[in-house]
Amino acid sequence: MKRIISVIVENEHGVLARVVNMFAARGYNITSLTVAPIPNTEFSRMTIMSEGDPKVFEQIVKQLYKLIPVYKVIESSDFIEKEMTMVKFSIENNLSDIDALARCYNGSISNVGEKHVIVSVVDRPERIDNFLKAIKRFKPVDIVRSGVSVIER
Amino acid sequence: MKMTGAQMVIESLIKENVEVVFGYPGGAIMNVYDEIYKQKSFQHILAKHEQGAVHMADGYARATGKVGVSMVTSGPGITNAITGIATAYADSIPLVIISGQVPTTAIGTDAFQEVDAVGITRPVTKHNFLVKDVKDLPYVMKEAFYLARSGRPGPVHIDLPKDVTAAKTFFKYPEKIDLITYKPTYKGNARAIKRAAEAIKKAKKPVFYIGGGAVLSTAADIIREIVKITKIPAVETLMARGVLRFDCPFLLGMVGMHGSYAANMAMNDADLIISLGARFDDRVTGKIDEFAKNADIVHIDIDPSQIGKVVKTKYPIVGDLKLVLEDMMPFLVEGVKPEKFEEWREILNRYKELYPLAYNDSDEVIKPQWVIQKTGEIVPEDVIITTDVGQHQMWAAQFYPFTKPRQMITSGGLGTMGYGFPAALGAKRGVKEKLVVNFSGDGSIMMNIQEVLTGYKYNLPVINIILNNNYLGMVRQWQSMFYNDRLSETDLSDVQADFVELAESMGAVGYRVSKKDEFIDALNDALTQNKVAFIDVQVDRREDVLPMVPPNSPLKNMLVFKEDK
Numbered sequence A: 001m002k003r004i005i006s007v008i009v010e011n012e013h014g015v016l017a018r019v020v021n022m023f024a025a026r027g028y029n030i031t032s033l034t035v036a037p038i039p040n041t042e043f044s045r046m047t048i049m050s051e052g053d054p055k056v057f058e059q060i061v062k063q064l065y066k067l068i069p070v071y072k073v074i075e076s077s078d079f080i081e082k083e084m085t086m087v088k089f090s091i092e093n094n095l096s097d098i099d100a101l102a103r104c105y106n107g108s109i110s111n112v113g114e115k116h117v118i119v120s121v122v123d124r125p126e127r128i129d130n131f132l133k134a135i136k137r138f139k140p141v142d143i144v145r146s147g148v149s150v151i152e153r
Numbered sequence B: 001m002k003m004t005g006a007q008m009v010i011e012s013l014i015k016e017n018v019e020v021v022f023g024y025p026g027g028a029i030m031n032v033y034d035e036i037y038k039q040k041s042f043q044h045i046l047a048k049h050e051q052g053a054v055h056m057a058d059g060y061a062r063a064t065g066k067v068g069v070s071m072v073t074s075g076p077g078i079t080n081a082i083t084g085i086a087t088a089y090a091d092s093i094p095l096v097i098i099s100g101q102v103p104t105t106a107i108g109t110d111a112f113q114e115v116d117a118v119g120i121t122r123p124v125t126k127h128n129f130l131v132k133d134v135k136d137l138p139y140v141m142k143e144a145f146y147l148a149r150s151g152r153p154g155p156v157h158i159d160l161p162k163d164v165t166a167a168k169t170f171f172k173y174p175e176k177i178d179l180i181t182y183k184p185t186y187k188g189n190a191r192a193i194k195r196a197a198e199a200i201k202k203a204k205k206p207v208f209y210i211g212g213g214a215v216l217s218t219a220a221d222i223i224r225e226i227v228k229i230t231k232i233p234a235v236e237t238l239m240a241r242g243v244l245r246f247d248c249p250f251l252l253g254m255v256g257m258h259g260s261y262a263a264n265m266a267m268n269d270a271d272l273i274i275s276l277g278a279r280f281d282d283r284v285t286g287k288i289d290e291f292a293k294n295a296d297i298v299h300i301d302i303d304p305s306q307i308g309k310v311v312k313t314k315y316p317i318v319g320d321l322k323l324v325l326e327d328m329m330p331f332l333v334e335g336v337k338p339e340k341f342e343e344w345r346e347i348l349n350r351y352k353e354l355y356p357l358a359y360n361d362s363d364e365v366i367k368p369q370w371v372i373q374k375t376g377e378i379v380p381e382d383v384i385i386t387t388d389v390g391q392h393q394m395w396a397a398q399f400y401p402f403t404k405p406r407q408m409i410t411s412g413g414l415g416t417m418g419y420g421f422p423a424a425l426g427a428k429r430g431v432k433e434k435l436v437v438n439f440s441g442d443g444s445i446m447m448n449i450q451e452v453l454t455g456y457k458y459n460l461p462v463i464n465i466i467l468n469n470n471y472l473g474m475v476r477q478w479q480s481m482f483y484n485d486r487l488s489e490t491d492l493s494d495v496q497a498d499f500v501e502l503a504e505s506m507g508a509v510g511y512r513v514s515k516k517d518e519f520i521d522a523l524n525d526a527l528t529q530n531k532v533a534f535i536d537v538q539v540d541r542r543e544d545v546l547p548m549v550p551p552n553s554p555l556k557n558m559l560v561f562k563e564d565k
C-alpha cells in the first residue's frame, strides 16, 4: 500500500540521515524523497513516499516523532500531490505531438537544443506514470523524476 | 575572558555537577585531557578499555540515578565504546559520551583515526552532535545533559573535532534548554487516567506488570502503596527486580522466559494487564499471538512509540509513570474493592505453591542457585548486585532476595556479556558506602577482566562471584534443549584461565571454591578485604535455568521441571 508523509524537521546537521535511517533500520523502502527548506523558517519539509505494511509504518511514524529534530509528522489522506518529471527526446521526433501530450499533463517543452528537446510536466505521480507510458513511442533518451511533493488540502 | 573549547567542556561538566568521568585519552581528545589535568573539581577514572569506561559510567548512572559521563578519543576510541553505548540505549540509561574527532578540516578525508562517529552512534543514542563551531559548544553540552536525563532517558553522544577544542571564544553556559521539537509528556491525560482506573475497578483478574520504567521514574514507593491498597497481584520484568520487595505477598515473581510459573500464568489468564513502565519485550511475552489472549491492556509509558508497538492497547496513557500513578491513586483508593480479587489471588497463590522456584540442592557439588541464595543471607540488605549475562544472570534475577529498586544492575535489553564487572566498579564509585557484588560466568568475566586494574588503582573494592560451570552456560543450555546436545563451541573446560592468579596479578584477591563451606568462608573473608575480590566457584556444570518458556512458545507452555523435557 502506498503511503505518503510529510516530515517537518529542524535544519541541523545529520537530520536527513536520521530520518532515512529510521526507515532503513526497519527494512522499509523509500520510493521517493524530496526535501527543501520551508521559506522564512528554520525548518525543512521532507516528503516521503513509501510502500508496505501499515503496522511497520505506524512504528516508523512514532519513532520519527522521537527524533529530536523532528517537529511534526503529517499523515493525511487529503494531500495535493505533485511530481515533476523531465524527459529528453531526440529532435528528430514530431515536436507538436510531444508538445500536445505534455500539455495534457500540465507540461510543455522547456528547451529545444541542436540534438534534443526537453519536456517537463508536473502532475500526480500516477499520472506521471501514464505520461511516461504514453511517450514511450517517442523513444525518450533520458527521464528524471523529482519525487513527490505534497501539501495538505 | 575567552576560553578554549576544551576549557568549556570542563566548565560545562562542572556546571552539570559531574563528580566523575570515566574515560580513556588519545590524540583527538588531548586538548580536553590537558584541561582535565589542570582541574580539581571532578575525578577522572582511567579504564583499561573504552567499553569498560562506558559500562562504568552506565553502572554509576543506574546506581545513583545521575547522568554518567564517559570520554574517549576518535576512531578506535569511539568504536570501542559502541557496545557500552548500545547497552545503555537498550535500557534507557542517561549517559553523556564525549569523543574526540579529527579536525573539521580533515573530516571526510580518511584521516588518521577518523571514523564517522556520529554516523556510527546514531542508531544507538537518543541523540548525537557533531560540534563544528566552538560557539555552539556550551549549548550542545547543556542540551546533551538535558536530553540524556529528560523524557525517556538515554545516552547522548558529542563528537568534538580537535580544532574545536582548541578554538577560543567567550563562554556562557545557557540557563535552560527550550526545544520546540522536543517536549516530553510528563503529565498523563486526565480522562485516560480515569478510564484506566475504571477498567481496573471493573476487572476480575487484573495484574500489575512492572518494568524498568518504574525504576527510571522513581515510582517504586507509589507502586508499593498501590499494590498494598488494591491487593492486585504483580509481576516484575528483569529490569524491575526490587521495585517490590521479594517477600511482598502480592509479588508473583519475575515474568517471561525464565519467570515463575505463577507470574506467567497470571499474565496468561489475566483479564486486565496494567503495564507500569514495561515494554512487552519478546523475552517477556513469549509467542506474541498467544500472549494474554483475554486481557485488555492498560499501558503507561513516557515514550509514545512503546504503546501499541507489540500488543493492542485499550487504555494508553503517555506520561511519567510516577506522576500518572499519583493522579490515578485517588480513583483506586476510592473505587477498588480488594476483596474482589480474592479468588484470583487464591488461584495464583496455588500456582505459587505448586510450582515454586526451586532446584535440587546437593552436598556433593555446589548448585549455582545455592550460591546466590547464600550470598543473599550473608551480605547486608542494601548491597548492590550487578550481573553479567547468561545463566548466572537469570539465577540472580530468580533467587536473589531483592528489596529495593536500583539494587539489581544488569544488561537487560542488549544482554551484554562483559557488562557486569565494569558496571559494578561504576556503581561502587557512585555509592561508595554500599557493598557491590557482581555475579558473573566464566565466559562473561573474560570479556572485561582487564578492569581489575581499574578497581585496584582507584580502590573500588567489588566482589565478583564467578559461577564457573566451564561452559558458556546459557548457550550450552539451548544447545542441550533445542540442538540435540550438540555443544558447538561452548565447552570451556579444555583451556580455562586461573581466575585466582589472574585476579591477583592485577591487585585483587582470589579464592577458589568447590565446597559449600569454602564459599561461605571465602565470601566472609572477601567482605573484610577492601579489595577487588574474585571468588571462583566451581558449580554443577549441567544445571539448567528453569522454569523456561521455550523460544517463541506461548507463556503457558512452560517447562517447569527438568523431567518435562
Ligand SMILES: Cc1ncc(C[n+]2csc(CCOP(=O)(O)OP(=O)(O)O)c2C)c(N)n1
Pocket (backbone or CB within 6 Å): B388, B389, B390, B391, B392, B393, B415, B416, B417, B418, B440, B441, B442, B443, B444, B445, B467, B469, B471, B472, B473, B474, B475
Ligand atoms: C557480547 C556477547 N556475546 C555473546 C553473547 C551470547 N551469549 C549469551 S549468554 C552466553 C554464555 C554466557 O556464559 P557465561 O558467562 O559463562 O555464563 P553462564 O551462562 O555459564 O552462567 C553467550 C555466549 C552475549 N550475550 N554477549
